[in-house]
Amino acid sequence: MRLHYQRANPDVGGESLLLRFEDVVDDRVACLLVNSGRGVSVDELLDESRGEYLAGIIINNAHPEYYCTLGENVREETPIYAAPDTATILAEACSAPLRDIEHPDAILTQLATVDTWTQLVRGVQLHPLPVGHAPGAAGFLLEISEEADAHTLFVADECTIRRAAGYSGIGLDLPVAIDSLVLSGATADPFAPALTETLSIVCERAREDATVLVTADEPTGIHAAYLLGHLGKRLGSPFPITVTGRTATLCEQLGYSIPNVTRLPDAPPEKVLTPGTVAIAEPDAPVQGPAGQLFEALADDPEAAVLRLTRGVATPITAAQCMVQSFPWHNYPDPETLATVVEALAPVQVVLAERPTPEAERLHLPDSFVWSIDDDLVYTLYDGTDWVAPAEIDPDAAQHIRQRATAYHDEPTPSEYELSLPLPVRTGTIDFAAEGLDVEVIQERLLPAESPDGSWRHRAPNDEDVASHDANSAASSATNGRKTSETTSVDASLQALREQIDNIESVVAGQIYQASVVDAGDDVCLFRVQNPPASFEHGQNVSLIIDSAETLQTVDVSEQENGSEPSDTDNSTTDANEIV
Structure with missing residues (x-):
């Protein structure tokens, strides 16, 4: 048997890869696509002249970027493997597609829920394992049988030791030996502090009686609802949370019962958006679907807040009077986590898929062969005799690693441990520390602003x-x-x-008018206001607020000396890069 590895989209998303199993099927090369992400094309990856064919597709988690091209790449009778709860989220996305998913019926027909050892092809089996990261997410352990020998490859992807909305993180005490461990690269920005900061801001805005809308994809929305609901209960001053759209449906399908959370899949905005409450809806960009409808309903409310939980680069939002902020929700492992996982599992070989923009230093793991791959070339991981080391590994060091691994891995085949292998299931109790949330930091941030009687609402x-x-x-x-x-x-x-507050209040009280910039020459700049109010008079002095990505300036506009009619506006604000 020979095993080859290729990243399927390193320059676009980086979440997909292709495994080629050579010499396990007569005259053919069985290929396994792991995640059908952005820019992935099976037609371009497979070389049918060499006998390559798509034997299966694995979906590690149900973030949209992991399955966005699934309909384009699914082949007739090719199974799509997913752990039970990931399969539930994926099926819901295909049943009522919000995004442009091609061939949803074919996906539903070929979707295979996996909760035990399942055969990919003769001699290759797969089994899901918990990896944290997101609700229902799973890595897949592959057992490759070759005569009397068995080899293991664990595709752990974006594993975390942290829980995710109650789902366990990656196990560090697996009862099986791991030969090769496939991981996504590390991130230099730890997730836990960002998580605590984001949820602190949500709590603060709800406490101030703002109407709060949190937008996120379905797994992230479930994650946020789970933590916010339990957090409100822990704080002793809960604020109502309403989950809508498919996120609400999935909370019910996955069996969540979260304190302070109401599920209203099809509720109109007036039933969801009220001061002092939090609404959660998909998608993260509020331009369509439930999030888009709710955003449209509160866009003109200067007291409202829209908090976007994004997994990529946030796209700009059109002009709105409500506050719009984007927060990265990058629940990825940091270098310390990856080092801990590798030390615990002690694989012979580690394959790191570096991110498009590497955010962390390369790991130094002296007891394993480490492949750090940032391109789409084909690499041989197993050559029929040994797990392959990169060329820069000293031969003596490589031999030492193989000898250590041989002694450690002299155990029965993984499939004999069927009853003891963990599954990606949810625990019944909340554990904030295990989730990476620092409740004490949030309490210290909120309590000083509470009223003397300990009530939740903030009194100005x-x-x-x-x-x-x-x-x-x-x-x-x-x-x-x-x-x-x-x-x-x-x-x-x-x-x-007090003076700053007065300035802010004066801006919020103004009216918004769109204006175009006119270069009149000789260092004269005019602003042509669209649909100016009747109250404007020639020569009138007004205040002009220019809101840009870099600065906010107040300009007094006076009568032009050349006799041209000035184009003035009232105090107003808008989104970045807009002129009012």
């Missing part, structure tokens, strides 16, 4: 509050023997803060 400070704060500051300074200048500094800071 009035004049008495400010006077009391100033008096307390002065008394504290006197008690501690501090100088009067410290109190003066605090008073000045408070006054500056």
Whole structure:
């Protein structure tokens, strides 16, 4: 048997690869596509003149970029393998497609749920294993039998030790030996701090009685709803959460019962969007589907907040008065996690699919052969005799690794451990630390703003509050023997803060008008306002707010000396790169 590896889309998404099993099927090369992601074309990957054919497709998780080209690449009678809950999410996406999924009926017909050892071709079996990362996500352990020998390849993809919405992370104590471990590259930006920061902001906006819309793809929306619902219960001051669209349907199909969360798959915006609540809908870009409908309903509400949980580069949103923010939801392993996984599983060979823009240093794993691959060339992982080491590995070091692995891997075949292999299933209890969420940080961030009776809602400070704060500051300074200048500094800071709040309120109270920039020459710049109000008069002075990606400037517009009619606007704001 010879095993070859090729990345299927390294320059586009990087989530897909092709495995070629040579000499396991007479006169043919059985190929296994792992994820049908962005830009993947099976027609371009397979060389039918060499006898290559598509024996199966694996889908590791149900983020849309993992199956977006599945309809284009599925072949008649080619099974599509997925763990049970990933298969559920994928089937729902095909039953009522929001995105342009080709041939959804063929996908549903050939979708095969896998929860035990399943034969790919003669001599090759596969079994799902938990890997964390996303609800229902799974890696796949492949057992390759060759006469009396058995070899193992574990496609763990974007594994995490963290749980994901209750689903276990990758197991570090598997009862089987792993010969080759296939992983996605590490990220230099740890996920846990970003997760804590993102959910803190959601809680803060809900506490301030803002209408909050969280947009995300289905697995991410489920993940966020799970954590926010339990977080509200832990804080003791829950805020209502409504999950809508397919995300709501899937929460029910997957058996979630989350505190403070209501599922309304087909509810109109007025039933979902209310101050002090959080709505969660798909997709992450709110331009279509449930998220698009909800965004349209609150776009003109300056008190509302739209928080996008994105897995890639966030696309810009059209002009809106509501706040729109994007937060990366990159639940990937960091270098330390990958090193921990490799040390625990002790594979002979590690294959790292580097990301399009490598975000972390290459790992130093002295006890394994490490392939770091960032192109679409075909690499031989097993040559019929041994697991292959990269050319830069010293031959003596390679022999040492093989000897260590031979002694460690002298065990029965993996399929004999069927009853003891873990499955990607959800636990029944919440564990914030295991999810990577720091509840104490969120509590410290929220509690100082609570009212004295401990109520959840934030009460804006009035004049008495400010006077009391100033008096307390002065008394504290006197008690501690501090100088009067410290109190003066605090008073000045408070006054500056009040002035900033007044400026913001004046901007929010204005009207939005679109305007075009006109270069009149001689350093004269005019603004032609679309549909100007009747209240505009020639020579009138107004304030102009220019909102750009880099700065926000206030400009006083006066009568032009050359006699041209000025184009003025009221105070207004809009999205980045728009002129108002």
